[in-house]
Amino acid sequence: MNKTIENPKAPFVPNYLLYLLAAASEAASARFHSHVRTRGLRVPEWRVMACLTDTDGSMVTELARYAMIEQSRLTKIIIQMDARGLVSRRSDPKDGRRVRVFLTPQGRTLADELVADARAHELELLKSFQGGDGTEIKDTLRALIRHLESDQPDQADGTASLAGNAEIADS
Amino acid sequence: MNKTIENPKAPFVPNYLLYLLAAASEAASARFHSHVRTRGLRVPEWRVMACLTDTDGSMVTELARYAMIEQSRLTKIIIQMDARGLVSRRSDPKDGRRVRVFLTPQGRTLADELVADARAHELELLKSFQGGDGTEIKDTLRALIRHLESDQPDQADGTASLAGNAEIADS
DNA sequence: CCAAGAAACATGAATTTTCATATAAATCTT
DNA sequence: AAGATTTATATGAAAATTCATGTTTCTTGG
Numbered sequence: 001m002n003k004t005i006e007n008p009k010a011p012f013v014p015n016y017l018l019y020l021l022a023a024a025s026e027a028a029s030a031r032f033h034s035h036v037r038t039r040g041l042r043v044p045e046w047r048v049m050a051c052l053t054d055t056d057g058s059m060v061t062e063l064a065r066y067a068m069i070e071q072s073r074l075t076k077i078i079i080q081m082d083a084r085g086l087v088s089r090r091s092d093p094k095d096g097r098r099v100r101v102f103l104t105p106q107g108r109t110l111a112d113e114l115v116a117d118a119r120a121h122e123l124e125l126l127k128s129f130q131g132g133d134g135t136e137i138k139d140t141l142r143a144l145i146r147h148l149e150s151d152q153p154d155q156a157d158g159t160a161s162l163a164g165n166a167e168i169a170d171s
Numbered sequence: 172m173n174k175t176i177e178n179p180k181a182p183f184v185p186n187y188l189l190y191l192l193a194a195a196s197e198a199a200s201a202r203f204h205s206h207v208r209t210r211g212l213r214v215p216e217w218r219v220m221a222c223l224t225d226t227d228g229s230m231v232t233e234l235a236r237y238a239m240i241e242q243s244r245l246t247k248i249i250i251q252m253d254a255r256g257l258v259s260r261r262s263d264p265k266d267g268r269r270v271r272v273f274l275t276p277q278g279r280t281l282a283d284e285l286v287a288d289a290r291a292h293e294l295e296l297l298k299s300f301q302g303g304d305g306t307e308i309k310d311t312l313r314a315l316i317r318h319l320e321s322d323q324p325d326q327a328d329g330t331a332s333l334a335g336n337a338e339i340a341d342s
Numbered sequence: 343c344c345a346a347g348a349a350a351c352a353t354g355a356a357t358t359t360t361c362a363t364a365t366a367a368a369t370c371t372t
Numbered sequence: 373a374a375g376a377t378t379t380a381t382a383t384g385a386a387a388a389t390t391c392a393t394g395t396t397t398c399t400t401g402g
Contacts, residue, residue, distance in 0.1 A: 013221055013222055013225050017293050017296065017308070018200050023312075023316050024192055024196075026239055027316050028189055029189050032189060050190075061351080068193065072391080073389060075352060095398065096350095098349095098351085118187065141194075142191060143300075145198050149198060230380075243360080246381060246382060247358080266367075266380085268366065268379065268380040270381065
């Protein structure tokens with residue numbers, strides 16, 4: 001049932017890099033994302049929380065880039081998270097246009113738990129996948145991201161990844 | 172020693188495999204996706220078209236798995252594409268529950284063009300990235316996908332990737 | 343200092359997506 | 373062969389997302 005016998009030649013989709021990247025991302029994330037939902041968060045909310053554990057107090061625009069979420073969408077997500085007590089929004093005293101986003105104590109507790117879960121999940125995955133710590137695949141992905149961002153500077157969706165920001169290699 | 176304050180050490184997000192996969196996918200796709208929109212398609216529609224170039228006449232459920240789109244959402248997308256004349260839907264004579272989806276002549280013309288564009292874009296990307304044909308990164312991604320799908324059979328979103336289906340390695 | 347422009351967020355309307363469930367057609371059971 | 377189950381797709385209401393644009397607050401040149 002799985003074999004595509006109709007097509008005698010190489011199929012396009014399963015060999016297409018952009019498909020493989022998307023499929024790998026989805027497949028790798030599926031389990032953890034459903035864990036996240038179990039904890040009462042949607043995926044974009046989890047992304048915001050995770051980013052804030054790295055850069056608590058970022059402004060909305062920064063956070064949008066980090067979390068790969070379009071700005072106006074992020075604003076709405078943050079407002080909801082604020083209402084739920086997960087984050088708080090304070091305008092920057094130095095620049096009234098900016099809104100800085102902080103984890104509340106409750107938000108931090110949840111974020112820390114989930115980050116711990118994410119790390120554990122990642123470890124398991126990497127161990128079961130190739131037995132290593134993932135240095136190789138991660139380096140490849142980072143190189144790809146860096147390549148794409150340098151060589152092709154403008155992003156259609158106005159987001160940009162953070163991967164160039166890793167200050168210290170994964171241990 | 173001092174771990175109470177903001178973590179100046181390795182940030183979590185930029186070293187997290189699931190982030191790197193998502194970011195790489197987004198970064199690699201951004202340009203081509205905006206080309207797709209230029210041609211009047213949204214990304215999910217492009218995915219449907221691309222899948223149909225491989226497996227014209229699939230039923231909705233199959234297509235949903237191939238294109239990584241949830242079934243009820245795909246149904247709606249297909250209805251729109253039908254209305255636009257890109258695909259046609261015919262119920263399977265052998266099994267009246269099934270709806271088979273075919274590219275119309277117009278749809279095929281557009282699909283073929285875009286697949287050609289996608290191949291060209293992929294070639295350029297791979298050439299500029301590591302000079303090769305992408306065998307290495309593709310093999311890694313396929314291995315990861317296969318690993319995830321075997322080891323962790325149930326997908327939260329009811330989708331599954333196609334990557335195991337490649338009968339012929341990329342040329 | 344003022345006007346013009348830019349930057350940072352917010353907002354609203356149109357559209358999409360999600361989730362649960364309805365409908366319909368096969369298949370299985372006994 | 374009737375009823376029960378399963379499979380395939382559709383549907384509706386609620387919610388999220390998108391896109392263009394509005395508002396407010398800096399910044400800068402004159």
